Amino acid sequence: MFDLRQLRYFVEVAETLSFTQAAQRLHISQPPLSQQIQALEADLGVRLLDRNRRRVALTEPGRIFLIEAKAILARAESARTVVAEAAAGFTGQLRLAYAVSVSFHRALPETLLRFSHAAPGVSLHLVEMPTGAQYDAILSGQIDVGLLRAPPEGIANARQLNVEVIDEEPLVVALPSGHRLATRDSVTMAELARERFVAPPRSSAATLIDRLNLLAGKAKFRLNIRQEAQQIPSLLPLVAAGMGVALVPASLRAVSLDKVAFVNIDDPEACLLLAVASRVDNTSPVLDSFLRTVREARAKLGLG
Template identity: 60%
Template structure:
C-alpha cells in the first residue's frame, strides 16, 4: 500500500514535470525518487507518468490520481492541524455550567466573549445548574467547569476540586421603594429585624439562604420568612409588591425593576463568592487552556 511520502513525491514530480527539479525541491537525489514513483505505480497497477530522456508528462490515470493525491495530503494535513489544536486545547468541547444569579453578573458574558475570541474552534456546551449540583457533576466527570457561588460543603469533594475566585460580590438589601428606610444608602441588617423576608427555597439557593441566616445571627435575630420565590428575579417582583425584603447580589441592580430600592449592607460578611470550579486532576487540555486563559490578567 502506498504511503504519504510516495504521494508527496508523486505530486512534486507532477507539478515540476521533471525528476531533476522535483528531486531538488524535495532535497533528495534523483534515483530514490524514481524508485519511489515506480513502487507507487506498481502498487496501483497503472502507469502515472510518461517519461523519456527529455520529457515527463502525466498519463490520463496520472491526472486523475494527482487530484486524489492532493486531496489525501490536504486531509492528512488538516487532521494533523486538528490534532495539534486538540492537544493544546484549541479545539474540542467544553461543558460549562452557571447558577441563575451569575446570568446577571458581567463576568459570565465577558468570559464567554473572551474565550470565544481566544478559542473559536472549541464547542461550548452551556447549562444552568445550582452550585451543589455543579460540584457533584464535576466530581462525576459530567461537567468540565462551573461558575459557582460557594465553596463545597463536603471536605472530600473540596479536595478533588480547584476554585479560581473571580469576585466577592457584595450583597444588597432589596426593599420596596415606598419603605420608610428606602431613602438611605446603606443599612445594618439589625435595623430590619422585625421585617418579613422573601427567599428562595434552601434546596434551590443554599448559599444565599444561609448567608441571610448567618448575617441575621450576627445581629441576634432569626429572619421571618414570609414568602418563597423559585427564581432569584422572582424575589424582586415580590419585593416590589410589598411582600417583604430580600437579600440579593449587587449585580441584580441591573434588573432595575420599578418599585424596588437597593441598600448596601453594613457588614463585611455581606457578600457572595463567584468562582470558577474545576477538577484538580482534569487532564483535558481544553479545560487547562480555558482556566489558563480566563484566570490570567488581560
C-alpha cells in the same frame, strides 16, 4: 503500500512536470526523487508519468491519481490540524454548570465570549445548577466544570476538587423605591431587623440563605421570610410589589425595575463567593483552555 512522502513527491513532479524543479522545491537531490516515483509506480502497478530527456507528462492514470493524491494529502493535513487543536483544547466539548445567581455576574458573559472566540470548535453545554449539586456532578463526571457560590466545605472527596476563587461579590438589599431606607448609600443589617423578607427556598439557594441567616444572626435577629420565589431574579418583582425586601448579589443591579432600589450592606461578610471548580484529575485540554480563559477574564475585569 505507498506513503505520504511519496504522494508529496509525486504531486510536485506532476504539477511542475519537471524532476529538476520538483527536487529543488522538495530540497532533495534528483536521484532519490526518481527512485521514490518509481517505487510508487511499482506499488500501484501503473505508469503515472511519461518521461524522457526532453519532457515529463502525466499518463491518464497519473492524471486521475493526482486528484486522489491531493485529496489524501489534504485529508492528512486536516487530521493533523484537528489533532493539534484537540491537544490545545480548541476542539471537543465542555459541560459547564453555573448557579442561577451567577447569571448576571459580568464574569460569566466575559468568560463565555472569550472562550467562544478562542475555541470556536468546542461544543459548550450549559446548565443551571445549585452549588451543592454542582460539586456532586463534578465528582461523578456528569459535568466538567462549574461556576458556583461556596467552597467545598463538608463535601465528601473534596480533595479531588480544584477550586479557584474568581470574585467575592457584595450583597445588596433590594428595597421598594418608596422605602424609608431606599435613598441611603448603605444600611446595616440591624436596620433591617423588623423588615419582612422575600427569599428563595433553601433547596434552590442554600448558599444565599445560609449567608442571610449568618448576617441576621450577627445582628441578633431572625429572618422573617414572608414569601419565597424559586429563582433569585424573581425576588425583584416581589420587592417592587411591596411584599418585602431581599438580599441579592450586587450584579442584579443590572435588572432595572422602576420600583426597586438597591442599597449596599455595611458588613464585610455581606458577600457571596464566585468560584470555578473542576476535578483535579480531569486532564482534558478543553477544560485547561477554559480555566485559562476564566483567569484571563478575571484579570481583565479586575476581580479576585
